[in-house]
Amino acid sequence: MTADGASDRELLARVFLSRVLEPGDEVAGRWVRELGAVETARVLRKGVPQLAGVTDKRWAGLLTRAQEADAERDLGLAREAGVRFVIPGDTEWSAQLDDLGDARPVGLWVRGRPSLRMWALRSVAVVGARACTEYGAHMAATLGAGLAERGWVVVSGGAYGVDGAAHRGALGAGGATVAVLASGVDRPYPRGHTGLLNRIAEQGLVVGELPLGEHPTASRFIVRNRVIAALTTGTVVVEAAHRSGSLVTARAAQRLGRHTMGVPGPATSSLSAGVHELLRDDAVLVTDAAEVVELVGDMGELAPQRRGPVLPRDLLEPDARRVLAALPGRGAASADAVARGAQTTRDDAIARLYELRSLGYVERHGDGWRLTRQAMISVRDGRGGC
Incomplete structure (x- = not known):
């Protein structure tokens, strides 16, 4: 028995098959599944009976490879190179590979x-x-x-x-x-x-x-x-x-x-x-x-939410942002017009306008109010302008 519990015969058979069979051969994979690796290797060494699913020409090619294969030699060379052969049944074998069905590798050489x-x-x-x-x-x-x-x-x-x-x-x-x-x-x-x-x-x-x-x-x-x-x-x-x-x-x-x-x-x-x-x-x-x-990943391994940079206007209270948004991009507007646009009272609009003026967003212009240059940039950026 090997250290992992797989029999020496199974290990040697799969080393032999890795030399004889091409990777991903689903026909050969079916042989291994139905007959087992040891019996499949035995048949290939003897050459009879011819297994199902291959032409005479392909069978002859497999037999030629089988005659040249030497599992003991391959294992010896691998050990000298610090390489191991991992097969189904070993503790190191990844069960994820079993999802490949008949296309599953007969084993993997691991360095x-x-x-x-x-x-x-x-x-x-x-x-x-x-x-x-x-x-x-x-x-x-x-x-x-x-x-x-x-x-x-x-x-x-x-x-x-x-x-x-x-x-x-x-x-x-x-x-x-x-x-x-x-x-x-x-x-x-x-x-x-x-x-x-x-x-x-x-x-x-x-x-x-x-x-x-x-x-x-x-x-x-x-x-x-x-x-x-x-x-x-x-x-x-x-x-x-x-x-x-x-x-x-x-x-x-x-x-x-x-x-x-x-x-x-x-x-x-x-x-x-x-x-x-x-x-x-x-x-x-x-x-x-x-x-x-x-x-x-596991539940809770979430990517951070993506968002643009925080603009100064984002820090304003919602009521102040609505009043700021109600001002036109160009020219001035009366307090009454701003109140209507912000859907608030005239007194509240005026209070917010003075608050915004102290922060540098708006300025008085006669009887009306208009955005400062700073506010124009902030509002433009906030609306995704270019």
Whole structure:
């Protein structure tokens, strides 16, 4: 038995399957669910009987892989590299991954010290365009830092652009972050992020479905995104064009019943077009970490109310504000006209006008009253003028 209670046979079978099967293969996932990992591995090693749901050509390809797979070797190499293989039934396995059904990983290779299960319980995915704008990088880094400061784990794909900015934001705030790779966890990709991914492994976690030495492919990037969506309580897309892979993550999150959020950008930006489409399809608009936490966090974790600056006229008593609002923007008005506009008596209007004069808002002009220059600016700003 392993330390986590899973049998050695189960562990070795799943290590073997991680080398033979492609991530996200739902047909193979059904075999594992119906036959179990040990029996599925046995059949693939023997080559008979041919399991249902695959062509002869595909079956032959799987058997070729099976002949080359060596689970003991893969586990040995992983131990030497400080990498562990977490499988369903382990205490570190995140039950959130079970929501993927037959597309659930057979296991995850994990590099780093923290518990994957514990970190997944309070995590948010921040994803977006690789070729992001300065605005996108700024928003991703700000979100990453803000979420980390609030005790949330930032999960992303380790790529250039938004992913890297989100990871750096979390690390810069001294927080927790997880990179989910489409390659072996010993093969940092992209190469330019080798230093970043090594730092993530030291301070957080680097995880992946593929065994050590495996390289990413276009299809592996796409299926990797379902793991990001499943591991987290919600996904935030910062920038994404219409065909962005980050939208795959968001759609997967929606199918799994996770929160899906988008950060808006300029209406003229093609890199925000995918996000805006997502927002039209029931994703929630967010602009900072507080708004994200309000959605994914516990009851009472509310974002502060947004409001404009407090103007001096806001500090006036309601009756005085009504009298001030009754004065015309240009020219003077009689006390009677002001009283009618403020819906009060003439005596009350006059009393309020003298009060406003002492505060510098109005001045006498013959038999009438008019706004001072200070009041004109205050009233204009208060009414949203430009």
